[in-house]
Amino acid sequence: xxxxxxxxxxxxxxxxxxxxxxxxxxxxxxxxxxxxxxxxxxxxxxxxxxxxxxxxxxxxxxxxxxxxxxxxxxxxxxxxxxxxxxxxxxxxxxxxxxxxxxxxxxxxxxxxxxxxxxxxxxxxxxxxxxxxxxxxxxxxxxxxxxxx
Amino acid sequence: xxxxxxxxxxxxxxxxxxxxxxxxxxxxxxxxxxxxxxxxxxxxxxxxxxxxxxxxxxxxxxxxxxxxxxxxxxxxxxxxxxxxx
Numbered sequence: 001x002x003x004x005x006x007x008x009x010x011x012x013x014x015x016x017x018x019x020x021x022x023x024x025x026x027x028x029x030x031x032x033x034x035x036x037x038x039x040x041x042x043x044x045x046x047x048x049x050x051x052x053x054x055x056x057x058x059x060x061x062x063x064x065x066x067x068x069x070x071x072x073x074x075x076x077x078x079x080x081x082x083x084x085x086x087x088x089x090x091x092x093x094x095x096x097x098x099x100x101x102x103x104x105x106x107x108x109x110x111x112x113x114x115x116x117x118x119x120x121x122x123x124x125x126x127x128x129x130x131x132x133x134x135x136x137x138x139x140x141x142x143x144x145x146x147x148x
Numbered sequence: 149x150x151x152x153x154x155x156x157x158x159x160x161x162x163x164x165x166x167x168x169x170x171x172x173x174x175x176x177x178x179x180x181x182x183x184x185x186x187x188x189x190x191x192x193x194x195x196x197x198x199x200x201x202x203x204x205x206x207x208x209x210x211x212x213x214x215x216x217x218x219x220x221x222x223x224x225x226x227x228x229x230x231x232x233x
Contacts, residue, residue: 051160051164052160053158053160053209053225053227056206056209056210059209092233093232116232116233117230117231117232117233118230119230120233121160121206121225121230121232122231123160123161123162123230123231123232124231125161135161135162135165135231137229137231138229138230138231139229139230139231140204140229140230141204141211141227141229141230142211143211143214144212144213
């Protein structure tokens with residue numbers, strides 16, 4: 001786990017993530033929170049269970065942040081993903097980026113959340129009011145085509 | 149006689165539900181590929197036969213193509229389509 005990319009079982013503090021970015025030369029800070037909502041596909045959701053391959057997810061998240069940093073020209077990016085049992089309204093993911101200007105900060109933040117959805121080895125199981133739970137269909141990550 | 153290698157298979161989310169366990173030990177002939185590990189796992193129980201014929205896998209914590217050669221002590225993770233965020 002690095003100081004700026006980690007997986008946690010504890011509630012996410014937006015302040016904690018924001019504290020890890022920012023500098024005197026940065027005029028923009030962008031933060032994103034992903035929140036568990038109370039409905040999906042017309043069904044009432046009462047909670048969400050997240051599973052992760054933690055030993056792989058942390059290095060993948062670090063790699064995503066490094067790519068975002070190269071695009072934004074700012075190393076000041078932090079992201080955390082929570083796993084375990086989450087209730088409605090709780091944050092499952094938080095991302096913060098600071099950069100000299102808002103354009104790079106928004107772009108980098110968007111890049112991080114889209115790549116998390118595309119390839120972070122994390123899964124979610126929705127829990128419904130009737131006691132049923134269902135793993136959500138996800139995105140198939142692209143494996144490299146040639147073995148190393 | 150072909151030497152045997154030992155590989156640790158890991159299952160997550162829906163695939164862990166199929167497996168009923170989070171991990172299992174596989175004994176494979178030396179030179180076996182990731183695909184051979186998948187075939188071994190799929191043949192091990194009717195529930196695990198529900199795994200895709202060509203699932204996404206990670207070898208030693210990196211996404212890897214199914215022709216990756218496995219080595220003794222490797223870890224192969226069976227990864228359902230991801231759904232973070």
